Amino acid sequence: MLTADIFRIEPGKILLERDLEKKTAMMQYLAQECRVDVMDIIHQKGTGHWGGAASAAELLVALYFHILNINQQEPRWPDRDRLIISKGHASCMIYTVLAKRGFFPFAEMDTFRQLNSRLQGHPCMNKVPGVEMSTGALGHGMSVTLGMALAAKVQNKNFWSYVLIGDGDLNEGQTWEGIMSAAKFKPERFVALVDYNKVQLDGPSEEIMPLDPLPEKFSAFGWNVPPRLYNGHRVSEILESFDWIQEQERWPVVVIYKTHKGRGVSFMEDNYKWHGSPVDDDTYASARPELLQTLSALKEEL
Amino acid sequence: MKTVAQPVALRDAFGKTLVDLAGEIPELVVLDADVASSTKTAAFGQDFPERFFNVGVAEANMVDIGAGLATCGLKPVVSTFALFLTLKGADQIRNTICYNRLPVVLAGGYGGLSDSYDGASHQAIIDLALMRAMPEMTVYVPADATEVRPALEWALRHDGPTYIRLCRNPTPILFAEEPTLEFGKIRKLRDGSDITIGVCGIPTFMALEAAEKLETGGIKVDLLEIPCLKPLDTETLVDSVAKTGKVLTVEEHNIIGGLGSAVAEALGKEKPSIMGFVGIEDRFTESGDYDDLLAKYGLSVRAIVKKAKQLLKT
Numbered sequence: 001m002l003t004a005d006i007f008r009i010e011p012g013k014i015l016l017e018r019d020l021e022k023k024t025a026m027m028q029y030l031a032q033e034c035r036v037d038v039m040d041i042i043h044q045k046g047t048g049h050w051g052g053a054a055s056a057a058e059l060l061v062a063l064y065f066h067i068l069n070i071n072q073q074e075p076r077w078p079d080r081d082r083l084i085i086s087k088g089h090a091s092c093m094i095y096t097v098l099a100k101r102g103f104f105p106f107a108e109m110d111t112f113r114q115l116n117s118r119l120q121g122h123p124c125m126n127k128v129p130g131v132e133m134s135t136g137a138l139g140h141g142m143s144v145t146l147g148m149a150l151a152a153k154v155q156n157k158n159f160w161s162y163v164l165i166g167d168g169d170l171n172e173g174q175t176w177e178g179i180m181s182a183a184k185f186k187p188e189r190f191v192a193l194v195d196y197n198k199v200q201l202d203g204p205s206e207e208i209m210p211l212d213p214l215p216e217k218f219s220a221f222g223w224n225v226p227p228r229l230y231n232g233h234r235v236s237e238i239l240e241s242f243d244w245i246q247e248q249e250r251w252p253v254v255v256i257y258k259t260h261k262g263r264g265v266s267f268m269e270d271n272y273k274w275h276g277s278p279v280d281d282d283t284y285a286s287a288r289p290e291l292l293q294t295l296s297a298l299k300e301e302l
Numbered sequence: 303m304k305t306v307a308q309p310v311a312l313r314d315a316f317g318k319t320l321v322d323l324a325g326e327i328p329e330l331v332v333l334d335a336d337v338a339s340s341t342k343t344a345a346f347g348q349d350f351p352e353r354f355f356n357v358g359v360a361e362a363n364m365v366d367i368g369a370g371l372a373t374c375g376l377k378p379v380v381s382t383f384a385l386f387l388t389l390k391g392a393d394q395i396r397n398t399i400c401y402n403r404l405p406v407v408l409a410g411g412y413g414g415l416s417d418s419y420d421g422a423s424h425q426a427i428i429d430l431a432l433m434r435a436m437p438e439m440t441v442y443v444p445a446d447a448t449e450v451r452p453a454l455e456w457a458l459r460h461d462g463p464t465y466i467r468l469c470r471n472p473t474p475i476l477f478a479e480e481p482t483l484e485f486g487k488i489r490k491l492r493d494g495s496d497i498t499i500g501v502c503g504i505p506t507f508m509a510l511e512a513a514e515k516l517e518t519g520g521i522k523v524d525l526l527e528i529p530c531l532k533p534l535d536t537e538t539l540v541d542s543v544a545k546t547g548k549v550l551t552v553e554e555h556n557i558i559g560g561l562g563s564a565v566a567e568a569l570g571k572e573k574p575s576i577m578g579f580v581g582i583e584d585r586f587t588e589s590g591d592y593d594d595l596l597a598k599y600g601l602s603v604r605a606i607v608k609k610a611k612q613l614l615k616t
Binding site for chain 1: 352353355365366368369370371373374375376378393401
């Protein structure tokens with residue numbers, strides 16, 4: 001399943017790398033490598049969501065390869081950090097990153113969205129190791145993750161509970177119920193990460209359901225919001241945001257990342273039409289070289 | 303069977319049981335949606351504030367918070383009015399709790415018409431249909447206060463979701479305190495060979511009286527209390543119907559989707575039989591005194607006797 005035409009970074013080496021600068025470059029490369037794989041899979045299978053998957057590549061790689069205290073040998077280890085990916089339509093990227101992180105063999109990506117596969121269209125926690133919660137129907141992540149953070153409090157545990165949400169999640173009323181109640185219960189180590197690409201299925205968020213001013217909304221709801229937005233496509237900035245998170249003592253915390261839906265392919269970026277459309281042969285032929293060009297540039301940084 | 307004890311509300315039995323089980327089950331946590339004083343979870347909240355979460359009037363959020371707690375090994379009891387829990391929380395119950403087979407106990411307070419004065423907007427007569435349609439869900443409807451504790455104890459040990467429907471008002475105690483019954487089994491209340499009456503929940507006391515009345519007219523009722531709608535004890539049901547050939551179901555629910563449907567689905571496969579249905583005839587109800595309301599919308603001893611006689615003529 002893994003194409004042989006590109007240089008592939010060994011995921012295990014990233015985990016072992018002690019030099020943070022080198023590791024950052026490796027993760028930046030891996031995120032782009034994942035984009036190439038996701039493009040290949042979505043094209044080959046004729047189904048899957050490119051836009052939201054491409055948007056979350058760096059965030060997911062940084063989380064799974066640097067931030068989260070997890071063990072792929074023991075996916076249900078009770079003290080692990082939790083990451084709930086509420087935007088379940090990014091499944092192809094989620095699976096790709098989980099496979100590279102060692103939760104299951106990458107070869108299984110060949111079964112993505114096919115009958116009898118564990119790799120459902122949207123992730124199912126009881127089928128795929130590493131998936132903490134089945135998501136797909138939007139709006140669930142905030143509440144579920146809050147429940148996990150409250151469980152840590154009840155059980156006197158120190159694990160972190162992260163929820164990754166997108167624009168669509170922020171359309172759902174339940175997300176705002178969760179936002180309100182998180183500010184009531186204020187569990188420690190509860191963090192919302194917003195993959196804020198400002199594009200939805202039917203069009204730009206500004207047209208479909210305006211969300212701005214988003215940081216001010218979170219502040220008004222009682223959340224601890226950093227003074228700036230972070231670039232969700234630069235691993236170095238993502239790591240900076242986590243340095244900031246580590247310093248916080250007021251909960252809950254939210255970090256908003258500026259991202260681009262469909263990131264990596266010029267004619268797909270910020271274009272709602274590539275939310276979930278199948279990638280046909282012609283499109284693939286023009287899209288893939290763009291991804292490879294960036295990948296080559298990133299290789300120079302390694 | 304005579305009812306001797308004072309009537310007890312299922313919600314009171316529920317509230318007391320939560321407090322009683324708190325020590326024995328340290329993983330027990332309780333969530334409510336701003337109706338804790340009504341559903342009677344407030345006592346648990348007072349005694350165990352660190353294990354109690356009042357999430358405000360936000361049922362969807364509450365159900366998913368419960369799901370999150372359950373993934374970490376806690377045993378959440380999620381409580382609010384039955385209609386709002388099952389309807390406003392339906393997506394969360396299906397896509398989070400049932401899809402992931404999470405051990406969450408959903409306690410539907412003020413079930414059936416028991417939120418009587420609040421009217422149709424609050425009366426839960428579709429909750430059983432909704433919960434039955436959820437894969438992995440166990441659906442349990444206690445008939446009196448003595449059935450609440452064993453149901454909760456079972457549900458808190460069960461490795462999957464359970465819906466338990468409760469009632470607001472004091473209702474007759476029908477059974478001895480000590481449960482002698484295996485969870486989920488049908489309880490045979492009378493032996494008879496003319497007609498099977500299957501009943502769940504509060505109307506069980508009416509069905510008992512109706513069966514006595516029918517007996518005086520020479521009609522012998524095989525009376526089954528069916529507290530567990532899903533999974534259904536099909537074996538006991540089929541044994542009864544093999545003998546009687548005719549079944550009347552009695553429930554405080556829309557006649558679409560509840561006990562009658564569960565029985566019809568089972569018998570349709572195993573033993574097709576002539577059936578009658580006592581319940582709310584697919585319409586909206588209204589405000590009023592609980593007993594009067596039940597009677598007006600088709601749930602009374604008289605209605606059961608009448609339907610049973612009609613069924614015997616077919």
